[in-house]
């Protein structure tokens with residue numbers, strides 16, 4: 001499943017959360033994604049479920065830094 005967002009500034013609908021500039025996990029399932037619209041360069045922040053493609057990566061990062069609470073959140 002690919003999650004695609006619409007840009008609120010220009011309505012482009014090709015913003016893939018996998019292309020985000022940064023992702024801040026709020027818990028094991030939800031993260032705040034920040035990305036830049038490729039069409040109008042607006043910066044967009046959106047809270048979205050973490051795609052399965054990124055969960056492994058996030059877990060690896062959490063293990064690396066021992067992210068507070070993350071490993072206990074499941």
Ligand SMILES: [Zn+2]
Nearest residue numbers: 007010037040
């Ligand atoms: Zn845009």
